[in-house]
Amino acid sequence: MEIKQEGKFKTLFKRYGILCIACVFALVVALGVALGVQGARQVSVTPADFGLPMQNATVVKDYADDRLQLNESLNRWEIHLAVDMTSDDNAVFSVLDGVVDSVESNSLDGCVVTITHGDGFTSIYSSLGEDVLVKAGDRVTKGQQIGTASADATNESVDGAHLHFVLMQNGVEVDPNIYLDLQNK
Ligand SMILES: [Zn+2]
Structure with missing residues (x-):
C-alpha cells in the first residue's frame, strides 16, 4: 500500500x-x-545630482506643507510650497541639466523661469528680474546662470530681493530640502 x-x-x-x-x-x-x-x-536622480539655485544662499522662508506662514506682502496666512532664499549677488542657477519650458512675467510673481529635467522633475524660479538669461526651448546645464533674483514679485515684495524656488516631481510640489542642501549656509 x-x-x-x-x-x-x-x-x-x-x-x-x-x-x-x-x-x-x-x-x-x-x-x-x-x-x-x-x-x-x-x-536615477539622487540628492547628489542636484546643484544649488543660489550660491551661499540664506533661506528666508522655508517650505512647509503642514503649517500656515504669514505672507506679510499680502497680509494673509498661507502654505508656502517653496523655499525663498537670498544671496549677496542674487545670481540664480539651474539645479539640474534640462530644457527651459517657459519664461513668463507677471506683477505677482515677477519673472518666472520653468525648467523641465529628467525623471519627472521640474524646477520653477520665481521673483526673478527682467534680465533673464534664457528663453523657452533653451537647453541648460546644472549650475548655469539663468537670471538674477529681484524684489519684482509683488506677492512677496516685503521680503526684498529673493528667489522663490519650487521643485516639482510628476506635477506635484516636493520639499526641495529632500534633494538640495539649502540649509546651514
Ligand atoms: Zn516664496
Whole structure:
C-alpha cells in the first residue's frame, strides 16, 4: 500500500512538479523585475545630482506643507510650497541639466523661469528680474546662470530681493530640502 502511494506521488511530481518549479521561477523573475524597475526609478536622480539655485544662499522662508506662514506682502496666512532664499549677488542657477519650458512675467510673481529635467522633475524660479538669461526651448546645464533674483514679485515684495524656488516631481510640489542642501549656509 505504502509503495503504491509513493509511486502515485512520484507520478504526480513527474506530471506537475516541473510546472510548479516553472511557476515559482516565473514569480521570482517577475518580482525581481518589478523591484528592479522601482529601484531604478528611485535612484536615477539622487540628492547628489542636484546643484544649488543660489550660491551661499540664506533661506528666508522655508517650505512647509503642514503649517500656515504669514505672507506679510499680502497680509494673509498661507502654505508656502517653496523655499525663498537670498544671496549677496542674487545670481540664480539651474539645479539640474534640462530644457527651459517657459519664461513668463507677471506683477505677482515677477519673472518666472520653468525648467523641465529628467525623471519627472521640474524646477520653477520665481521673483526673478527682467534680465533673464534664457528663453523657452533653451537647453541648460546644472549650475548655469539663468537670471538674477529681484524684489519684482509683488506677492512677496516685503521680503526684498529673493528667489522663490519650487521643485516639482510628476506635477506635484516636493520639499526641495529632500534633494538640495539649502540649509546651514
Ligand atoms: Zn516664496
